[in-house]
Amino acid sequence: MTAPADVTAALQSKFPQVTPRPSGDHPAVNVSPAEVVAVLKYLRDELAYDFLVDVTAVDWGVEASPRFTVIWHLFSTTHHQYIRLAMNCASDTEPVAPSATGLWPAANWHERETYDLLGVKFADHPDLRRILMWDEYPYHPLRKDFPLAGIEVPLPDIEVAELTGASAKPAPMMGGPFVASSGEMNLTDAEPRAKDESWTERKVKPVSA
Amino acid sequence: MATEFAYPDNASKTESASQEFQTEKMALAMGPSHPSTHGVLRLSLELDGEIVTKCDPVLGYLHRGDEKIAENMTYNQFVPYTDRLDYLAPLANNVAYALAVEKLAKLEVPARCQAIRVIVSELARISAHLLGLGAYGIDVGAWSVFLYAFEEREKLYKLFEELTGARFTTSYTRIGGVARDVPEGWNGRVEAFCDQFLPILEEILGLLTRNKIFQDRTVDVGIISKADAIAYGLTGPNLRGSGVPMDLRKDRPYSGYDQYEFDVPVGAKGDCYDRYLCRGEEMRQSVRIIRQAIKKFPSGAWYNEDAKTIFAPQKAKVLSSMEELINNFMIVTEGPQMPSGEVYFEAEVPKGLLGFFIESKGGGVPYRMKIRSPSFCNLSILPKVCAGNLVADVVSILGSLDFVMGECDR
Numbered sequence: 001m002t003a004p005a006d007v008t009a010a011l012q013s014k015f016p017q018v019t020p021r022p023s024g025d026h027p028a029v030n031v032s033p034a035e036v037v038a039v040l041k042y043l044r045d046e047l048a049y050d051f052l053v054d055v056t057a058v059d060w061g062v063e064a065s066p067r068f069t070v071i072w073h074l075f076s077t078t079h080h081q082y083i084r085l086a087m088n089c090a091s092d093t094e095p096v097a098p099s100a101t102g103l104w105p106a107a108n109w110h111e112r113e114t115y116d117l118l119g120v121k122f123a124d125h126p127d128l129r130r131i132l133m134w135d136e137y138p139y140h141p142l143r144k145d146f147p148l149a150g151i152e153v154p155l156p157d158i159e160v161a162e163l164t165g166a167s168a169k170p171a172p173m174m175g176g177p178f179v180a181s182s183g184e185m186n187l188t189d190a191e192p193r194a195k196d197e198s199w200t201e202r203k204v205k206p207v208s209a
Numbered sequence: 210m211a212t213e214f215a216y217p218d219n220a221s222k223t224e225s226a227s228q229e230f231q232t233e234k235m236a237l238a239m240g241p242s243h244p245s246t247h248g249v250l251r252l253s254l255e256l257d258g259e260i261v262t263k264c265d266p267v268l269g270y271l272h273r274g275d276e277k278i279a280e281n282m283t284y285n286q287f288v289p290y291t292d293r294l295d296y297l298a299p300l301a302n303n304v305a306y307a308l309a310v311e312k313l314a315k316l317e318v319p320a321r322c323q324a325i326r327v328i329v330s331e332l333a334r335i336s337a338h339l340l341g342l343g344a345y346g347i348d349v350g351a352w353s354v355f356l357y358a359f360e361e362r363e364k365l366y367k368l369f370e371e372l373t374g375a376r377f378t379t380s381y382t383r384i385g386g387v388a389r390d391v392p393e394g395w396n397g398r399v400e401a402f403c404d405q406f407l408p409i410l411e412e413i414l415g416l417l418t419r420n421k422i423f424q425d426r427t428v429d430v431g432i433i434s435k436a437d438a439i440a441y442g443l444t445g446p447n448l449r450g451s452g453v454p455m456d457l458r459k460d461r462p463y464s465g466y467d468q469y470e471f472d473v474p475v476g477a478k479g480d481c482y483d484r485y486l487c488r489g490e491e492m493r494q495s496v497r498i499i500r501q502a503i504k505k506f507p508s509g510a511w512y513n514e515d516a517k518t519i520f521a522p523q524k525a526k527v528l529s530s531m532e533e534l535i536n537n538f539m540i541v542t543e544g545p546q547m548p549s550g551e552v553y554f555e556a557e558v559p560k561g562l563l564g565f566f567i568e569s570k571g572g573g574v575p576y577r578m579k580i581r582s583p584s585f586c587n588l589s590i591l592p593k594v595c596a597g598n599l600v601a602d603v604v605s606i607l608g609s610l611d612f613v614m615g616e617c618d619r
Contacts, residue, residue, distance in 0.1 A: 024313055024550035051455075052442055053555070056579040058568050071566065073553055073581075077439060077453060080460040084553065106442030109589040117276070132269035132618060141277055148281050 007047060007083055015039055021086055026073075028084035036087050036098045040072065044103060049074035049083055052100065055110035057089075057118045061144045067092040068120055072100070089120060099125040117142035234262060237600070241270050245348045245604040248614030252591070252603065261603060264595035266588055271618040279578040283544025284310050284384050285521075287578075292378040294582060294616040297340050298333035298559045299379045300369065302616075305556035307382035308463055309565035313552045314384065314545070316516055320507040322386050323465040327502045328399065329372070329381065330464075330558075331495040335406070336365045337559035338446075338488045339413075341611040345485065346417060348608035349426040357413045364402055371395060384545045385520030386512025396503045403496045410496075414489045427481035431594050431606035434479060441593070442586040445561025446487040447610055451479035457557040469501045481609035488611070519545035544573020560584055560613060580619055584612035 007027050011018045015035055021028040031039050043049040053073040060067050066088035074083050089095035099122040100107035111122040112131040119140035122128060130137060134156040139146055149170040155161040240251035249270035255263035275294070279287050291306040292299035304326045311318065318326075339358040346354030366376040371392055373379040381388050417423045433443070438451035448455055456473040458466040474490035476483025512520050521540045522533040539546075549571040555564035561583025568577040587610050595603050 022550065024315075024548075024552035026553060028551075051439055053562070054553075054564060054566065054579065054581040056566060058577045071579075073564075073566070077455050082553065084551075104442070105440050105593070106586060106589060109585065110442075113585075130269075132272040134269065141274060146277075148277060 007081070010047065011039065011042070014042060021084070023084060026082035026084050028086065031085050031087050033087055033090060033096075033098060036072075036085070037100065037103070039085065040074075040100055040103055043074055043083065043085075048076045048078050049081075051075040051077050052104040052106045052110075053082070055100065055107055055114055057095075057097075057114050057120045059118055059142065059144045065092050066090070068095040068118065070095075070097040070114070070120060095120045096123055097121070098123050101125055116140070119143060232258070239600075239603070241267075245607055247344060247607070247612065250588070250607075250612075250614055250617075252595075254595075254600070254603070256600065259599050259601075261595050261598055261600060264592050264603070266591050268585075268588070268614075269618055271614045273619065275619040276578055276580060279575055279580075281574070283573040284547065284575070285540070285545060288382060289378060289380045292380055294563070294580065294619065295337065295558060295560055295584070295613045296377070296615045297613055298337035299377065300329040300373075300381055301333040301337070301556070301558040302563060303379060303382040304330050304464070305554070305558055305563045306565060307384055308556055309552065309554035309567060310384045310545075310547070312554045313550065313567050313569055314516070314519060314547050316385055316513055316519065318386060318513050319510045320465065321509050321511045322513075324502045324506050325387055325391060325511060326382070326464050327466065327469070328396075328499050329369075330556075331499045331502075332365055332368065332399070334495045334559045335492050336362050338492050338611075339365075341488055341559075342413065342417070342485070345608040345611070346423075348604050349423060351417060351420065351423055354413055354416050357409065357416070361406060361409060361413075364406075368395070368399060368402060371398075383512070383520060385516040390511045396506055399499060400503055403499055407493070407496060410489070410492055417485065418489070424482065426602075426605050427485060427609065429478070430481045430602050431598065431609060432478060432480045433590060433594055437590065437593065438479065441590040443561070443590060444583050444586065445557070445559065446484055446491060447561065447587050449474060450476035450484035450487045450609075452476055457555060457562060463554075463556065466498075468505075469498045471495075471498050481605050484609045484611070516545075519547075540573075546573060547571060547575075555581065558583065560611065560616065561587060563616075582616040582619060584614070584617035585619075588612055588617060 008020045008029055011029055017032050019030045021030045053075045055072050057068055057070045068089040070087045072085040097120055099111055111125055114120050115128055116130040116132050117140060136156055152170060153168050155166055155168060235256045237254040237256055238251060239254055240246040241249040251267040253265045253267060254261050275290055288303060291302040294302045339362050343355035343358030369379055370376045372395060373381040433451045435452050438448050438453055452475050454473050454475045459473055471494040474487045476487055517536050521537050526533040527537045547569050549569050551568045553566045555562040563583055564581030566579040567575050570576045594606055
């Protein structure tokens, strides 16, 4: 099967609400939450994008709205083209996206990871548990408001926590790592620094940010 | 006249047995530190006698938050973190990462740099597959393979050390080039390694391929169908072992892979044995690619000389020229300057497709970077493929998937 000459146009003729999305490489489209599964199914069955490469999300920051964008990457094992789908989550506080587990079992773990690290819930996911962090972990660490050093939380094993009094502590940031900020800014701001998460012998280590 | 002997009816026997012994399913935690889980993977198995009825992989023991870290440092600063993804083939990860960022910058590297990257990627593939085979041998009871494989890996480490200064965590690539040119005579030593490696590879594979015990443990065990392999997002030798000839080096050639002649081995059945055979053949093909790359090794620059705001200038120039000094200062403090935009790039690393999705708002730091790790996707098929097998076969299946937790958990 050959690749459709213009996959965006092909999609738009079938789904009028699909809009092209600026992209640095592969064709990319914005899809509305209601249509995502139908578009994915159409791409898989009609246009031979049969390989789900990746599902992830981007957090645009606490002030941004829409705050969360879910990204799908598909690949074709026959015509070897990629396509990127993006969907803005309607809610900024309780982001939800439709699940692709009905189309690809591969989506299962990708969606669990996206839920775990960014807190995007996938509706109709058969088993939406955390996958990298432990089940009781209270935060979504890849969100932009989560500090790089981490936040103190109790250990996953309550028995051990009670016996030892230990907890998962923020990483020591004193003296580095020096981190830089993204975006175009002046030299002073862009310079790598230990941000406001640094502390010294004199400045007490913050418990949470 | 022979007396007729009635054998006991098996069905009724099991029925009466199950009435006699109330069996219940047993929960078994395999790992996180179990020799066959190759790192820190835990499988919570549900067993009915010796048969696995349910398998739930528990990940995250090696989660370091690489994606969070990437958002907080410049593109070049992240190179050492890519070493620690698939730590059995750090050079291949370095190359994949550099190519992804260069795609964002729309930057081409010169032919010599591409050839260097191809050679190191293929050496890394040999190194990773050697460990994969050696460890798999141990998993299914063939100890000596490991020793032969590690002797060869030691030779590779010597070559890596000479090229990059480090045996294990190489951090060799930079955005727009590599850390340094190949040393004098290094290519010759790589060729010498290839010459002596092929007979030894035959010896190593000869210990397993026709070995009855090895075949008993692997043939027809853990069969993954073509459709399942694609649906679960398997990549690399695991996908090709199931008969899907997908190899990005052929399908979407990067780094000049289209100039080299090589074959993509595929399996027929998709069992553990096929995956093993694919890895063995891939090493032979890697040697083929390395030989061709060395034969037409281009002269010229080994980094992009026009990328003045991305690739740090050479030290001699920094110390003698004002412009280079400023460029060097800017690249070190602010990071290589990238345009805004989003790109996704995958490369064929030993374990499969290692992908980087980079969302950039410009400047020297990615706004968001997602790492699509092949081991993570390859493991997601475990619940399906392990169910219904014996516990001992789980070990065999795990070894045949050849995963690395450093990459899976990120």
